[in-house]
Amino acid sequence: xxxxxxxxxxxxxxxxDGTIWxxxxxxxxxxxxxxxxxxxxxxxxxxxxxxxxxxxxxIFDFWxxxxxxxxxxxxxxxxxxxxxxxxxxxxxxxxxxxxxxxLIRHKLAKRLNATLLADTVTIESAAGLIRxxxxxxxxxxxxxxxxxxxxxxxxxxxxxxxxxxxxxRHRIASHIRRKSKNAHPYKNNTMLDVSAAAIEYAFxxxxxxxxxIHGHTHKPGHHTSILNGTAYERWVLPDWEYDHGPIHGGxxxxxxxxxxxxxFHLPTNP
Ligand code: LP5
Ligand code: MN
Numbered sequence: 001x002x003x004x005x006x007x008x009x010x011x012x013x014x015x016x017d018g019t020i021w022x023x024x025x026x027x028x029x030x031x032x033x034x035x036x037x038x039x040x041x042x043x044x045x046x047x048x049x050x051x052x053x054x055x056x057x058x059i060f061d062f063w064x065x066x067x068x069x070x071x072x073x074x075x076x077x078x079x080x081x082x083x084x085x086x087x088x089x090x091x092x093x094x095x096x097x098x099x100x101x102x103l104i105r106h107k108l109a110k111r112l113n114a115t116l117l118a119d120t121v122t123i124e125s126a127a128g129l130i131r132x133x134x135x136x137x138x139x140x141x142x143x144x145x146x147x148x149x150x151x152x153x154x155x156x157x158x159x160x161x162x163x164x165x166x167x168x169r170h171r172i173a174s175h176i177r178r179k180s181k182n183a184h185p186y187k188n189n190t191m192l193d194v195s196a197a198a199i200e201y202a203f204x205x206x207x208x209x210x211x212x213i214h215g216h217t218h219k220p221g222h223h224t225s226i227l228n229g230t231a232y233e234r235w236v237l238p239d240w241e242y243d244h245g246p247i248h249g250g251x252x253x254x255x256x257x258x259x260x261x262x263x264f265h266l267p268t269n270p
Pocket of ligand 1 (some may be wrong): 033061062063064087099100102136139142144145148151152153157158161173176178179180181183184187192193257
């Protein structure tokens with residue numbers, strides 16, 4: 001067995017009964033305390049109202065290795081991890097990679113008693129078959145990002161990065177975050193959204209799956225397209241922002257009656 005094959009396989013098919021809540025793009029980090037608190041209030045609610053919770057990527061602002069979290073996490077991260085672990089102790093918790101936290105590994109999932117999902121998952125739900133992914137892979141009109149994605153998804157590059165001292169990893173991650181932020185203003189909406197061709201290909205790749213849920217684009221919504229006479233639904237998860245600018249956050253609920261997009265309103269103080 002090569003070291004590559006030792007990388008534990010992640011789940012790519014999921015049968016979930018009852019009510020499933022999905023969220024993504026919370027970008028948990030040190031400098032967004034209100035967003036963190038809003039997310040923890042959401043976790044409280046999920047533990048009561050959902051039978052399972054799926055976090056579909058970009059849970060964290062960036063992730064430079066499980067060891068950083070498991071050995072000596074900063075206070076904000078310690079709190080986030082204990083909130084996630086508390087959730088996983090009450091309802092099944094599933095984690096998916098985003099373009100910020102694709103280095104999350106099974107060690108973290110195990111510590112949280114959560115399950116790490118593959119980058120694309122088919123959920124067998126009360127509302128039927130649903131394809132779930134973070135969504136960045138569909139942004140194929142952004143060649144700069146797709147080149148970057150190919151590089152950082154290379155297992156050898158990932159292993160080399162993860163072998164670096166943690167302070168160096170943190171510096172590299174911050175550098176790439178800065179480069180990414182600086183690149184945004186030079187990208188048009190087409191580049192920063194999923195490509196229609198990529199979405200069509202995703203649907204036709206598995207034509208029996210009529211519903212796709214993804215995040216990443218920060219453009220929450222519901223879109224229907226007709227392909228070969230069949231209606232396909234695309235749902236986009238909201239990003240979360242309760243510290244700067246107009247506050248927003250939300251989740252998608254899957255239950256027998258179907259799929260629904262909800263804004264998350266902070267609980268009013270009793
Ligand atoms: O993240 P966001 O929303 O700002 O923009 C994304 C795309 N950017 C990214 C980069 C992430 O923000 C960085 C996350 C840090 C990862 C930490 C671990 C690093 C490990 C490295 C080695 C394994 O995903 C952005 C898209 C946007 O979504 C919309 O889809 O446009 O893509 C870019 O901005 C890419 C730029 O075009 C080029 C990035 C420059 C990187 C240069 C340094 C590369 C060094 C590689 C190190 C091996
Ligand atoms: Mn993303």
